[in-house]
Amino acid sequence: MQKVAHLPTMVARSPHSPGQNHLLSYLNAAEFKPLIAKLELVNLLLGDVLYEPGKQLQHAYFPTTSIVSLHYIMESGASAETAGVGNEGVVGVSLFLGGGTTSGSAMVRTGGHAYRLERHLLNDEFHRSGLVQRLLLRYTQALATQMSQTAACNRHHTVEQQLCRWLLSTLDRSSSSELVMTQELVASMLGVRREGITEAAGNLKRAGFISYRRGHISVLDRTGLQSQSCECYNVVKMEIDRLLTNVT
Amino acid sequence: MQKVAHLPTMVARSPHSPGQNHLLSYLNAAEFKPLIAKLELVNLLLGDVLYEPGKQLQHAYFPTTSIVSLHYIMESGASAETAGVGNEGVVGVSLFLGGGTTSGSAMVRTGGHAYRLERHLLNDEFHRSGLVQRLLLRYTQALATQMSQTAACNRHHTVEQQLCRWLLSTLDRSSSSELVMTQELVASMLGVRREGITEAAGNLKRAGFISYRRGHISVLDRTGLQSQSCECYNVVKMEIDRLLTNVT
DNA sequence: CACACTATGTGGGATAACACACAGATAATA
DNA sequence: TATTATCTGTGTGTTATCCCACATAGTGTG
Numbered sequence: 119m120q121k122v123a124h125l126p127t128m129v130a131r132s133p134h135s136p137g138q139n140h141l142l143s144y145l146n147a148a149e150f151k152p153l154i155a156k157l158e159l160v161n162l163l164l165g166d167v168l169y170e171p172g173k174q175l176q177h178a179y180f181p182t183t184s185i186v187s188l189h190y191i192m193e194s195g196a197s198a199e200t201a202g203v204g205n206e207g208v209v210g211v212s213l214f215l216g217g218g219t220t221s222g223s224a225m226v227r228t229g230g231h232a233y234r235l236e237r238h239l240l241n242d243e244f245h246r247s248g249l250v251q252r253l254l255l256r257y258t259q260a261l262a263t264q265m266s267q268t269a270a271c272n273r274h275h276t277v278e279q280q281l282c283r284w285l286l287s288t289l290d291r292s293s294s295s296e297l298v299m300t301q302e303l304v305a306s307m308l309g310v311r312r313e314g315i316t317e318a319a320g321n322l323k324r325a326g327f328i329s330y331r332r333g334h335i336s337v338l339d340r341t342g343l344q345s346q347s348c349e350c351y352n353v354v355k356m357e358i359d360r361l362l363t364n365v366t
Numbered sequence: 367m368q369k370v371a372h373l374p375t376m377v378a379r380s381p382h383s384p385g386q387n388h389l390l391s392y393l394n395a396a397e398f399k400p401l402i403a404k405l406e407l408v409n410l411l412l413g414d415v416l417y418e419p420g421k422q423l424q425h426a427y428f429p430t431t432s433i434v435s436l437h438y439i440m441e442s443g444a445s446a447e448t449a450g451v452g453n454e455g456v457v458g459v460s461l462f463l464g465g466g467t468t469s470g471s472a473m474v475r476t477g478g479h480a481y482r483l484e485r486h487l488l489n490d491e492f493h494r495s496g497l498v499q500r501l502l503l504r505y506t507q508a509l510a511t512q513m514s515q516t517a518a519c520n521r522h523h524t525v526e527q528q529l530c531r532w533l534l535s536t537l538d539r540s541s542s543s544e545l546v547m548t549q550e551l552v553a554s555m556l557g558v559r560r561e562g563i564t565e566a567a568g569n570l571k572r573a574g575f576i577s578y579r580r581g582h583i584s585v586l587d588r589t590g591l592q593s594q595s596c597e598c599y600n601v602v603k604m605e606i607d608r609l610l611t612n613v614t
Numbered sequence: 615c616a617c618a619c620t621a622t623g624t625g626g627g628a629t630a631a632c633a634c635a636c637a638g639a640t641a642a643t644a
Numbered sequence: 645t646a647t648t649a650t651c652t653g654t655g656t657g658t659t660a661t662c663c664c665a666c667a668t669a670g671t672g673t674g
Binding site for chain 3: 645646647648649650651652653654655656657658659660661662663664665666667668669670671672673674
């Protein structure tokens with residue numbers, strides 16, 4: 119998913135580079151150097167909460183190796199992920215949309231790095247109405263696509279199909295085929311019971327698509343997973359590609 | 367929901383006025399007269415399709431008395447509404463977000479009127495970076511809130527709770543307490559079977575909250591419906607109010 | 615008025631997911 | 645190494661929703 123062909127000069131050689139984030143990788147022109155210089159590299163730990171309902175977000179986060187879950191926590195305490203954000207996107211669209219806060223939360227679901235930008239700097243850049251604005255708006259549409267696809271998927275597809283979709287989209291945001299996460303975490307992201315994930319994962323293991331041990335899931339057969347996944351994975355992936363490839 | 371207190375001059379006295387749409391009601395300053403003049407009043411019929419996956423949208427629609435459903439149609443043919451748009455919003459955010467098309471569809475679910483604006487005119491105005499842009503971006507966030515709340519709601523709440531939520535939000539967009547719609551239509555919007563709606567509606571009727579006859583549903587006790595509804599109705603309503611009240 | 619069409623009501627059986635309870639296995643720590 | 649935490653596996657029973665079939669009741673039309 120991370121196409122950096124349009125960006126020969128910024129591809130990461132050093133362990134950390136803003137170019138590892140797909141949106142930031144577009145900003146290689148000289149005019150963006152001052153902006154890039156203001157990015158702050160942060161290390162996000164599993165479970166870190168980037169925002170909560172009603173709390174003013176202070177920074178936008180551009181993940182590189184981390185993955186963040188946007189989710190809603192119900193009054194009952196149950197929760198459900200409505201979208202995920204990895205190196206293809208940015209956490210904090212409400213900053214430039216104007217709301218400042220949202221009714222949902224953002225939590226780190228895979229530890230790793232991200233570059234963050236202070237909210238006023240992001241807003242100033244957004245209102246220059248240039249490439250950054252176009253990128254952020256297109257990404258906003260990609261995010262809306264994810265949310266509405268999740269709504270339809272939650273309605274019509276089985277836990278096993280959804281687990282496949284979720285593993286595939288997580289894999290796209292990871293550098294390794296071994297994902298570090300417990301079944302408990304996956305369950306809370308999908309908003310189902312842990313036992314349901316145990317059962318679905320058992321099926322996928324028996325089919326030879328994945329293997330796992332306590333806290334780790336390895337994808338052995340990506341194609342196999344796709345065959346068991348619902349269409350939602352592809353719909354979202356293709357829409358992200360369409361919206362965020364060759365933005366000028 | 368349609369607070370027009372900030373707009374004393376444009377409140378509808380004539381049967382049709384752009385001021386009946388909450389977003390358009392903000393545009394009462396002299397500078398917007400040329401824009402308002404370019405709005406075209408259209409009559410939308412139940413079932414009209416405003417856009418489909420992959421098809422370039424030609425106009426943005428600002429409903430006044432009509433209600434439009436944004437939904438996704440699965441490969442299986444099943445569908446699910448991901449958000450509704452009435453006099454509080456606009457259909458076609460993908461025009462200014464940059465995608466042009468979406469993976470979902472938009473269909474009229476309550477016949478009525480809307481004002482439409484040719485896509486280039488909308489885009490030009492958006493890029494003036496003034497009030498219209500701020501309104502559209504805030505509405506975009508409200509729409510995203512609806513989508514993600516629908517995702518969580520589909521995961522955790524019962525058909526009856528969701529029916530209450532849906533009736534309440536439809537009522538907010540209607541001038542009458544009698545909604546013109548079949549149980550079949552409601553079922554396809556919520557993405558459940560018609561029998562499920564028959565059963566849930568029967569319960570609400572027995573409780574005295576609604577009455578209905580072939581093709582018509584009347585809300586008798588709004589408070590009763592709220593008591594049976596999930597929290598999702600209020601979350602979305604309050605967020606729309608917060609985001610779209612007193613925008614300057 | 616008769617008819618066709620569509621909407622609504624209801625029942626029986628299947629199934630996916632839930633809730634709870636607990637056993638076994640693995641990792642972290644003392 | 646022993647102990648404790650936590651994670652994973654499994655069973656039983658329950659429930660919401662689905663699927664299918666068909667009965668009943670409105671509504672519009674010729």
